[in-house]
Amino acid sequence: MELLTCARPYAKAAFLYAMEHACTDGWEQMLETMSNIVSDQKIRQLLARPDVTSEQRVNYLTQILGNEVDEPGACFIKILSENKRLSLLPWIAQQFSKFKQSHQREVDVIISSASPLSEAQLSKLNEKLALRLEQTVKIQTIIDPLLIGGLKICAGDWIYDGSLKAKLDQLTSTVAT
């Protein structure tokens, strides 16, 4: 988690720049692409070679990215390379997405249920969750038969576990202790 701490200033700087120039979606896409590239094992090994200079790293990456990166993006890569922080790109991308979501007051919510939910149920859940979380909700559903019944709602760190499985687990631990 120290990596996330190191990545934050870069992500924040990138986000503030993107906000100023109204291109947050473009930057998010660009950072996602950069993150995927540096995560590749061969690229990682190349970038880690001690005989490769900072300038060479920047050139390699911008060549690989091609049209996916604009001039400010290339500048960003240069700063990261000079500070030896290219490996942080996955965390920078992750943090950038969080900043964007937070700014747009959006939250990803995962709803797990034992059986598929109807459109009406999803719509009602969307409405209730938006009211509760005071943000725009993007629902993703997961079917998990192990829950037996009820719902489990995960919104970031916040969990509402109303599944039958959770209640049975609670009963088990109370009786067993």
Added chain:
Amino acid sequence: MQQQLNSSEISNIIQHRIESLDLTTQARNQGTIISLADGIVRIHGLADVMYGEMLALGNGKYGMALNLEQDSVGAIVLGDYKQLAEGQTVHCTQKILEVPVGEALLGRVVNALGNPLDGKGDIDTDKTSPVEQVAPGVIARQSVSEPLQTGYKTIDSMVPVGRGQRELIIGDRQTGKTALAIDTIINQKGNGVKCIYVAIGQKQSSVAGVVRKLEEHGAMEHTIVVTASAAEAASMQYLSAFTGCTMGEYFRDRGEDALIVYDDLTRQAWAYRQISLLLKRPPGREAYPGDIFYLHSRLLERSARVNVQYIEKITHGEITGKTGSLTALPIIETQSGDVSAFVPTNVISITDGQIFLETSLFNGGIRPAMNAGISVSRVGGAAQTKAIKKVGGGIRLALAQYRELAAFSQFASDLDDITRKQLEHGKRVTEVMKQKQYQPLSVAEMTVVLFAVNEGMMVDIPTDKITEFEHSLLFYMKAENKEIMEEIDTTGDLSSDTQEKLKSVIPRFKKTRAW
């Protein structure tokens, strides 16, 4: 008698548990373990966690959140962490750690979480209390005025401890610190003071020995033993002192008197240092964290005497007209007599006095090995029974004069009469101050012995016969002069009539040569 549960009782218990179960679904905060090492868990998530909150780590394990960082939460695991793994989910409980409290804990040996360790079954109490609590404020307190008798002549005469006081016992290893504390606990038998002995980082064999001694002397009935041995996690050693304090506060807040012994706070400081360093908190002097003073100050401030209004408010009017107290006897172990080290000086500045035990005195046969010159009780005479106060003043003076003249003792034959008498008197007082373990004296017994030595009635007794003389005198007094002893014990005072009686009784005893 071992309790056997029949089948209907087991069903009843289960039925009761099911009926009392609350299945209301609540929203909770969740995180994921990203790192687990040395009893420290780093968790990603838990955005709403509070400092000191209990975390449910899964598999029945709990932790306490101590580091709230920007990207992770650092928590200590309360107990063994072998069943935990990276990637496991952690939940907030929205509660601070609570431990069981109440009379049901008396006579039991428990761990830092209040779980029984003595094999005598579950603890039958439904009351719990948070381990971290704010100490009573200034207005809620009452000044210390009632004595807590340790049963030791040397302590009760020269460094008297009052109910609600914090008196530090400090000395090197093997100087009798624990012995002093245990004897004090034993001496509380029958006078309504509830005792808590907190063993922090001790050998389990030592704790077992202490429990056995307390049982032998009938002291376990009024004692709770909280233990976090050297084999336990640092988190448990750190918490055990607070657990014991919470259990003592229960009695304090119900208008009763309680005594707590922390044996010892040096080990608690080591455990806290270990936790802090593993949590990557910046180390300060001697690698202790910056808040090591606060660790001990907030613990010891909870030992106090509280007034009637506080008790009435806390108990919602259930208990009226009573004050409560929690007396603390923290123990600190020094290295090579270095009382100027960091933790000893911290605790000395917090407590209301200290009892210095020295290795040289111990090895010289003076036990308790208390250095009367530098030991002090800041409460002093306010916490002494009148009888002891009348005879105690002469003791300190005699010992001080004896120490001054001790260098001349080798030239005893060349000294003037007054100096020689002072030396002889000092020697006898020193002998009288010696006391065997597990032989506490009552107020009356102490008064009689100290009166005898103060009045010079032992001047013709050889120094090596003083101990036998003392035992025989007390035996004589209890057999032939019970009314004098009862009068002193009942009134707590040494009236002039009683003094006159003693002035005639003791010489009469001396004529019998029965020692």
